[in-house]
Each structure stands twice: as structure tokens, then as C-alpha cells.
Amino acid sequence: MINNNTYFQIELTARRIRQYGQNVLKSQGIDITIEQWLVLNVINENEYTNQIYVGEKLVKDKPTISRMVNQLEKKEFIIKTTSFKDSRKAELSISKKGKKLINNLYPIIEQIRLTGLNELSKTEKENIRIILEKIRKNLDH
């Protein structure tokens, strides 16, 4: 039975959360995707980082990060320059517009998080983290 399939459940839930979050952002007139938000957040927590680092944090490959970074730059939420030390590397930082967005976003993201995790006990939150980690570990190699 397909609805008992764990992959199906996990994938569906991921889609559902993304969709819900996206709708909330849209309703607030915020022009950013959930995935772009994750990128923005990594850059915010690691100013002047490069794309490889962002990719490592988010476990996404170079082309995906490259495109998302370009989107964020186009939207003027980040500033992308070339490193003096190593001209292969990009140096990513948050623009003023980006900082403003982030400040607006924090409570909204927190609200989305709380909605999704509503009625989940602390144990359940910990359990799901542990179980998902186990699954990923099972698939590593």
C-alpha cells in the first residue's frame, strides 16, 4: 500500500510544509522562496562565506546553490563579490535590504515552525529527528 510507504510520507510532508510556508510568505507579500530563505539564513549566520560552504550546510550541490545565490543577488538581498585572497571564491554577504527582510522574516518563519510542530511533544520532536537521522545514516555509502 502506497500510503504506508515511508518515503511517500516523508516526501509528502516536506512538500506540504514548503507549500504552507510559501503561502504564508506570499500572503505577507514577501518575495522569497522557502529554499532561498534557507540560503539567506546560512549567509546571515556566516558573513563573507562562499557558495561551497552554503552547499555543505544545506547539503545541496554547486549548481543549485549557484542559481539560488544569483536569485538572491538579483533581488538585492545579498551582495556577491570575489574574494581577494582566492579569486575562485565568492564572498557572500547580506545587503541592507536583505537584513531588513531577515528581521521581518524571523517571526514569520518561527510562526510557520510553530504551526507545523503544534501538538508535538518534546519527545516527538526529538524522536523524529533521531529517526530521520537513522534513515539517512542507513543510506550513507
Place this chain on the structure above:
Amino acid sequence: MINNNTYFQIELTARRIRQYGQNVLKSQGIDITIEQWLVLNVINENEYTNQIYVGEKLVKDKPTISRMVNQLEKKEFIIKTTSFKDSRKAELSISKKGKKLINNLYPIIEQIRLTGLNELSKTEKENIRIILEKIRKNLDH
């Protein structure tokens, strides 16, 4: 911290499972994606069904199903005809080639499933299902 983010964990795990499964299929020389497999499976369990039904089962929208069905038809795994009773509806069935593929796939899919769920107790499997359901329910409305 981003790595504590539940959405991130769920979405990452979904990606990891898909990626792992895709690699196994590729290594077996099987020309189908994991998502296409899910569609094929629904059709196999509901011969002569239509695209709306497949979409309901997989919780995917019409365009997504439409395109995946077309891929499966192009690969000659399914046969798509128009319903006599209602010419708006497609009638989807598995071709001989498709049946052969499915028979080859069942043990491989089962193997992927077992690898992913390895070392998970029955309770853990049930727990994750319950928790994911709760999250989705939280987001419904």
C-alpha cells in the same frame, strides 16, 4: 541552528532517499525515476484509472501527473486511451513492457525500503508515520 530545523531534516531525508533509490535503479539499468515508479504503481493497483485518481493517491496536481503519465507512455510502460463513457477522462493501463518492469522492480524497491528502514524498530516506524501525519494535519487549512 539550521540543522535542527525540522523542515530541513524532513526535506533532506526525502532527497536522500530519492537519491539513493535513483542510484540503485540506475545501477540496475532501469530507466525510470522514483516518482514515475509511484505513478506506475498506482496505475498497476488500479487498472483503467484516470489521472485525477492518480493525483489524489499521490497528492500531486494535474499538470505534474499529466507530464509523468506522458513520460511513462513515451517509455511504453503504460497505455493511455480515452474513456468511451467520458471522453474527458484518460484510461490508464500497464503495457506488457510495463508489467515486466514492475515484476523486476518489486524486489528492488523492497530492497531500497529495507535499507532505508534498517535498524528502525516497529515502534519507530509507527512513530514517524504518526508524527509526520500530525505535522501535515497541523498545516491543513
Place this chain on the structure above:
DNA sequence: TAAAATTAGTTAGCTAAACAACTATTTTTT
């Protein structure tokens, strides 16, 4: 130091998700 290997990032091509707008057919309403 010159050649080889590694690293950072981009471009191209494919699949899939989500949305909007559309066609065609069937069903409901008046």
C-alpha cells in the same frame, strides 16, 4: 618551475513541483 590535480563556480539539460490560464467535455441549473 612546469605539469598535473584540485577547487570554486557556471552553464546546459533533464525531471518534478506548483501555479495560472487554457480547451474540451460533461453535468447541473434554470
Place this chain on the structure above:
DNA sequence: AAAAAATAGTTGTTTAGCTAACTAATTTTA
């Protein structure tokens, strides 16, 4: 029966994930 609404499916557009192939710069090694 004609008009309106609902249903099934398609097409177009955008974002993202993944692979492969590429450029350019830096580091390693011989």
C-alpha cells in the same frame, strides 16, 4: 433545450535538484 458550472486534462512559466561538462584559479607533485 440553452446557459452556467463543474470536471479532466494540457500547456506555459518559474523554481529547484541532480548529473555532466565546462572555465578559471589555486595547490600539489614531480
